[in-house]
Amino acid sequence: MSCYTIEIPNIKKRKMRKYLETLGFVYINRKYKQEFESKEEAETIGELLKTYHIRYYGYSKDMIRSNDYRKQFFQTAKPIIGQWYFCAYCGRPLKKDKVTIDHIVSVRKAQKSKILQRILLKMELTNINNPKNLCACCENCNKRKGQKISTAYVIRGILSRKRWFWMIYYLLILVIILGIIWGVSKI
Structure with missing residues (x-):
């Protein structure tokens, strides 16, 4: 082999x-x-x-991308709320059948870059298909991200698996909306 x-x-x-x-x-x-x-x-x-x-x-x-990385992801990552996952990049709620699984550090970039390979090793990710390098996302965001590696994508990919992240995220959106409504009603 x-x-x-x-x-x-x-x-x-x-x-x-x-x-x-x-x-x-x-x-x-x-x-x-x-x-x-x-x-x-x-x-x-x-x-x-x-x-x-x-x-x-x-x-x-x-x-190398494995054939069962999607299965590995669903075995380790449970839905955030009920049966809903959230897109790591846009925050849209998704049912399991609508989820695409994204490699936070893309397979192709990791293959080409010795630096990324070293970073993955420092993060104790010896395999690119490790569930820690996978996140749920919608099809549009997965296509938009492609092979890009930016700090924003990496941070959102990692944090998106935490329930507290989504609670804070939607609470902030609610506060912003209420602030806008309250500001408009003052006029």
């Missing part, structure tokens, strides 16, 4: 493509890809690629 993968995007020179194929790389989805048994093997090939000035990125099998 492979434990480490190297991907190489955008190789235009034909000789270089042939060379990669002799090293065992396979062309899949507009990039060359090879899986290795150990990180040491991958690092050896990585050093070789660096000598040819070939940009690549490597990642472990823990940085």
Whole structure:
């Protein structure tokens, strides 16, 4: 079973493509890809690629989207109120069948960035599909967020699993609405 993968995007020179194929790389989805048994093997090939000035990125099998991350999320994250989840990004209440599950730190960004991989390790998230890296959201917000990683998305994603967060969130909205109504009635 492979434990480490190297991907190489955008190789235009034909000789270089042939060379990669002799090293065992396979062309899949507009990039060359090879899986290795150990990180040491991958690092050896990585050093070789660096000598040819070939940009690549490597990642472990823990940085690949699993087929059951949605199931894992629903096993660990219970609905906030009754049978309702809340979109982490817009706050809309959602029933379980309308929830899309978002990776707070996106799979693709984590695969490409050594810095993000280190941050995930510091947060004790060795697997990108860990339920701590998943949040409930609506389809529109999931599409809008895409692979973006910003402080706002990360904080909302983490806090959205806490019931107290939604109580404070909706209480503030109620206070703002009441303040507007009270201010308009004074005019």
